[in-house]
Amino acid sequence: MAAGGPGGNKMKNSGAVFNIQKYSVHDGPGIRTVVFLKGCPLRCRWCSNPESQKPQPQLAYNPNKCLTLDHCVRCLEVCTAGSIHKGKDGRVEIDRETCTECLLCTKACPPLALNPYGETMTVDQVIQKVEEDSAFYSRSGGGMTLGGGEPLHQPEFAIDLLKEARRRRINTAMETCGFCRWEDLQTAAGYLHTLLYDIKSMDAEKHKAFTGVSNELILDNLNRVREALPKLPILIRTPIVPGFNDSVEDVRTILQHIQGLPNVRFEALDYHRMGKPKYEYLGLEFPMGDQMLEAERIKLIRALIRSEFPHLCSPSSAEKEESRKSAAGRQT
Ligand code: SF4
Ligand code: SF4
Numbered sequence: 001m002a003a004g005g006p007g008g009n010k011m012k013n014s015g016a017v018f019n020i021q022k023y024s025v026h027d028g029p030g031i032r033t034v035v036f037l038k039g040c041p042l043r044c045r046w047c048s049n050p051e052s053q054k055p056q057p058q059l060a061y062n063p064n065k066c067l068t069l070d071h072c073v074r075c076l077e078v079c080t081a082g083s084i085h086k087g088k089d090g091r092v093e094i095d096r097e098t099c100t101e102c103l104l105c106t107k108a109c110p111p112l113a114l115n116p117y118g119e120t121m122t123v124d125q126v127i128q129k130v131e132e133d134s135a136f137y138s139r140s141g142g143g144m145t146l147g148g149g150e151p152l153h154q155p156e157f158a159i160d161l162l163k164e165a166r167r168r169r170i171n172t173a174m175e176t177c178g179f180c181r182w183e184d185l186q187t188a189a190g191y192l193h194t195l196l197y198d199i200k201s202m203d204a205e206k207h208k209a210f211t212g213v214s215n216e217l218i219l220d221n222l223n224r225v226r227e228a229l230p231k232l233p234i235l236i237r238t239p240i241v242p243g244f245n246d247s248v249e250d251v252r253t254i255l256q257h258i259q260g261l262p263n264v265r266f267e268a269l270d271y272h273r274m275g276k277p278k279y280e281y282l283g284l285e286f287p288m289g290d291q292m293l294e295a296e297r298i299k300l301i302r303a304l305i306r307s308e309f310p311h312l313c314s315p316s317s318a319e320k321e322e323s324r325k326s327a328a329g330r331q332t
Contacts (some may be wrong), residue, residue, distance in 0.1 A: 016119070017119060022132075023133075028145045028171075029194060030171070031140040032144065033133055034144075036149060037147070037157065038118045039052070040053045045211075047275065050275060050278050050284060051282065057119060061094055070090040075108055081098050092114075123160050123164050127161070143172055143173065144173070145172075146174040146175065152180035155187075158188060162191035173192060182224055189228070193233075194233050196235045197222055197236050198237050199236050199258070202219075202253040202254055202257055210241070210244050222261075233264075233265070235314055236254070236267070238266070241293070248300050252304060255305065265312055266314065270298055271292075
C-alpha cells in the first residue's frame with residue numbers, strides 16, 4: 001500500500017485552516033470541534049464563509065478597528081507594494097489589484113484591524129486543538145468535523161487529519177459539497193463515522209447559475225459513496241436560499257431523489273446573512289444583497305419533511321442544543 005492510505009494519497013502534514021470552532025452541535029453527532037479548511041471549487045452566492053473560498057491565507061481589513069492613518073502609519077511603513085492608501089476619515093484603503101497578500105501588514109497592525117484569514121497548520125497542531133475537548137466528545141458522542149470551504153480541496157491534508165483522528169480514537173465527520181474527485185471522497189469516507197453531504201438543488205442549470213458548477217458530479221459521488229459504504233450514516237443537508245431553492249417543490253425533488261437511499265437522513269438549513277461583514281473585510285460585494293428568507297417558507301418546508309418524509313428527519317437543532325447543555329452540565 002502506498003504511504004498515506006488505501007487510495008494511495010501522499011502524506012500532507014500541513015494545510016491551510018481558517019477557523020477551529022469548538023462546542024458545535026450542528027455539524028454531526030454530539031459536541032464537536034469543527035476544523036474549517038480553506039479552498040472551495042464552488043462559488044455559492046449565499047456563502048457565509050467567503051474567507052473559505054481561496055486556498056491560501058488572505059488579507060482582511062476591519063475599518064472599525066483601525067486607529068486611522070492620522071494616528072498610526074504602521075501598515076503604510078511595511079507595505080512595499082504601495083497598496084495602502086488613505087481613504088475616508090483617515091481609514092485605510094487597500095488596492096487589492098496591487099496587494100500581493102504578503103500579510104506583513106497584519107503583523108504590524110496594533111489593533112488587528114488588518115488580519116489574516118487563514119493560516120498554515122500541521123496535522124499535529126490541529127489534532128492537539130481538537131483533543132483539548134476530548135472529555136466533551138466521550139460524554140456526548142461528539143468528535144472532530146472537517147468543514148470548509150471544501151475539505152477535499154486539500155485532499156491529502158484532509159485525509160491525514162481524519163486518519164490521525166481515527167488513530168487517536170476521535171469520532172470523525174466531514175462536511176462536503178460533493179464536488180470533488182471520487183477517489184478522494186472514497187478514501188476520506190473510509191475514515192469517517194458520519195458524512196454530511198450538501199445537495200443544493202436537483203436543477204442542474206439553476207445549480208450552475210447560483211454555485212458556478214453543475215450538480216452532476218455531486219449527485220454521482222453521492223450514489224457512489226452510498227454504494228461503496230452502505231453502513232456509513234449520511235446526513236444530506238440543504239441550505240434553503242431565497243430565490244434559489246426556497247419552494248416546497250424544490251425541496252421535495254431533493255427528498256424524492258434521496259428517499260430510497262439506505263442510512264440517510266435529511267436536514268434543511270436556514271439561510272442567514274451572518275457572513276456579510278466578512279465580504280466587506282475582504283473588499284468583496286455580498287452577492288445576495290438584502291434578500292431574506294421568508295419565515296413562512298421554511299415552516300412549509302419543515303412541515304413537508306415531517307409529513308411526507310418522516311423517515312428522513314434528523315434531530316432538530318433544539319434537541320441538539322439540549323444534549324449539548326446536558327453534556328456540559330455533566331462535565332462541571
Ligand atoms: S498584504 Fe502585503 S501587499 Fe497587501 S497591503 Fe498588506 S503589506 Fe501590502
Ligand atoms: S496599522 Fe492598523 S491601525 Fe494602523 S493605520 Fe494601519 S490598519 Fe489602521
